Amino acid sequence: MHWLSKKRNILIMLIPTLIVYLVYMIIPIAMAIGYSFTKYTGIGNAKFVGFNNYIRLFRDHTFWIALKNTAVIFVIAFVLLMIGAFVVALLLNLNLKGKSFAQSLIFSPAVIAPIIVGILWVFILDPQIGLINAIIRSLGLGQGIKWIGGQTLTPVSVAIVYFWQQLGYLATIYLAGLKMIPVEIEEAAQIDGASAWQKLWYVTIPMMRSTISTVAILVITGTFKIFEIVQQLTNGGPNHISETLITYSYSATFTNGEYGYGMSLATATFFISLVVIAIYFGLSKEHSRKEAS
């Protein structure tokens, strides 16, 4: 291989990827951070304003609402998905009839466009025309509940839609982890007389630690990217009460044309998601250290 690995050859092979990656992935992040310190309306030049946008952000009521909504979505989706997908994976790992058919149906929501997922759920959650309220009304249980568009339930509904979309996908990742556990270990636990619960708690879950981390990272980064679902369900409204960090930064940037402020929101969102990942890693490391000692 050496004689073909001339420096010139390596460069020719690497340069196209590197250029596209730098120009459309790395430089934009630097630009976003840069713009977040400016006031820019799209006309003329961006004006440097120091930390003004971040000060404004701290005083912005809508930012805190968006942060709260994002946190609610995150917590509910995280708990539901981490546990729900694990349970589904455990079931799919059993020797059941029709399990591969079931698996492919449960996986299917992850394949379709998120914007269509949002549209589909409008027809289920909408207070007037949605399926759930139609059932509630036809059973004579009252006028139904304001699943979307109201003060409190919208982020919960978004989390549930996200749960629906991701369940099969994350279960499949768990399943891949379950298949990697050596059969001998499970058999050894069985011979030692471990009950199903003991086996799950002392063998399966500890052996799945890295898969569980993977799923956790996917849920954390995923919930900070939920956009189309919110946009279709409420578009952040009415009056910004169902805004999330992403939808708020999008509308500040592209609807209101406040590019500088929008970029400070986008940058803040990006760092918040990195902090959540760091916290998760900190917690899980501490946990495994405790267990080791």
Next chain:
Amino acid sequence: MNKSNRKTGFSTGAQVVIYVFLTFVVLLAILPFLWMIMLSFKTNSQILSNPLSFPTTISLENYRRAIQLLNLGNLYKNTIFIVVVSIAIELCFTFASSFALAKMTFRCKKTRSTLYEFLLLGLAISPFILLFPVYRINTIVHLKEQMGLVMPYVASSVSFNTLLFVGYLKELPSEIDEAAIIDGCNLGQQIIRVIVPMAKPVIATVVVFNVLYIWNEFPFASVILHNTSNYTLALGASFFKGKYNIDYSGMIASSTLMIIPELIFYGIFQKNIVSGMTAGAVKG
């Protein structure tokens, strides 16, 4: 005494519970699709007044309107164009760079691993922080509309493709490419005649995964495409949602027409889709 099943190790009662629960999960997953298909045969006033009732007649009126008003043919054409161009470019770029990272000899070993890790960083980057800067860069380099969308899609694919390609190419035995070189192949011939045929499975996975990503992508498309005649399917999906009124039946029919081809695609390439989506996650 409980008769437990040899295969699962559960009693018959527990098995029934498991089957019922799994059936419930499956129903939960497909119910929104079934609901959509049922609604798509109903008129706007039926949807508004009595959503639960079954459609009395199967009316294809919604579909006719969706196809006409949306210009669905054009949406498909635009989407397929962007998919084909983006994937052709990204395959050439990322396969070459992954080959260099996996198979070529770097004078300094550290350079290789640093580059590899650098190219994987993108997995942690949310597209939403990139939207406005990418829009600005496009105006600077004079790319707009469809071509302006291709480059961010290529860039978004770099991390995933590098992860899968490098992982796969490293596993290929190096005796084969050494033999090819001894037989007088140059670098280009070696890649096209020897490496690419061996890498077919991973290329299939990468292609299918990226087709799906671009097909479904909304944020970049919404920022970069302005001309309605260039809209992709994902952008067209919200066409029936006006600012003040919503054409529910048009929306549901067009959504159905967009989902069905996608579910067929999933049915055909299920193995590649599932392995791509999970391999990317498990290895990353």
